[in-house]
Amino acid sequence: MNPTISTRPSDSSPVRRRNSRLVGKPLLYTISAFISIGVFLFGYDQGVMSGIITGPYFRKFFGFPGPIQVGTMVAVLEIGALVTSLASGTIGDIVGRRGTLFIGAVIFTIGGLIQTFTVGFGTMVFGRIVSGFGVGLLSTIVPIYQSEISPADHRGALACMEFTFNIVGYSSSVWLDYICSFIDSDLAWRLPLSIQSLIGLILAVGCIAIPESPRWLIDTSRDDEGLGVIADLHGGGNSDHPMVRAEYDEIREKVRQERQSGENRSYSAMWSRYKKRVLLAMSSQAFAQLNGINVVSYYARMRYFELQAGWIGRDAILMTGINSVIYVLSTIPPWILIDRWGRRAILMSGAVVMATALMATGWWMYVDVPATPNAVVICIIIFNAAFGFSWGPIPWLYPPEIMPLMFRAKGVSLSTATNWAFNYVVGQSTPYLQEMIAWRLYPMHGFFCVCSFVLVYPETTGVPLEEMDEVFGEGSRPR
Structure with a gap:
């Protein structure tokens, strides 16, 4: 990277702008909706796999696989995601946010095609790993890109809209599984898998049209391009708009300060200076998993709707x-509330409701009375709604907010890797724990909800990304 700072474009020099019909909020919202396809994809994958693995044609094709084989096919994607989420910090700094998004979409599409046309267990596992590589890149770079193009006053709302797309992906795949359950052939599972490749291809092609992150452009000394993107996003295409100039100058000044500090951009340098921020970013993603969402998401259909409430087969898919x-509906209120109430209030209120729902789930399973099946299902629905309102969206928003520009991609890569690592651990351990400790599993995750309530996350609502040093009491870097 060029260590020098390019000269600010003079007011008399025209700034090259992208050819675009959209500027201002229409452009911002269009881009936000489009890149949310990236999080839609891994929500879709989670839902589609939980549905097809119990289908008769899927099980017959793979020779009626046992629990270890099924668990491998499901969880191996998270291993792939863990690998590339760690690498995405470096990739995102080198090829940019848009380039990383494109690479992730292409890889995910290829992985989906391998799964769709699989000839056996081995190729299915390979396809899942390849898709996981794409998911790791997408799940890291989409929140970074979203935070870097969003204005401070509704950055939270846009991130929450992004999370809604993730749950829409999950929901749409469940309903597609239900529709395809009426197909009497291998298309019952191959068709849902093929759809994700089509969506991935749309994302890859669309990446050509969206702008690069203005903060990455300025950080790589492409100031004119960065100013042009800021003007299109926040100034109606006018590079002389006061708000555009103010944001541009603030980003450039932050870049200048970071370069004059003489620090390199290694993970060790990030850990040395921003240990607290890195730990907060990682813990937010860890608690998002430890709070119990994947105990519900992976096993809701089998454990709650089939074994507890008695809905079988297609009826279980319908209830799911x-x-x-x-x-999905629970993820909509944060669009309005997150930039009003703040991050902390929503996280804390969500933790209380989730802990209560999980404790109640464990109690109803312990007493095992006739009302238990329906009571457990109600508790799980309440838990899901509370998670969608709070600990679902905010752990994806918080890490890119609190990390400084020079370490944002690397910091978010560690937090996202934490998500996939704990996702894997919870997914793999849950069937064993359900057998060994039974109803106690749910109060255990309720305890983690209580821990997440106690942990203090500094409030970041309305704070520009370049001013996060003040939130953490670090002040401005010396010039």
């Missing part, structure tokens, strides 16, 4: 679909 709609 109804639950997923409630889950």
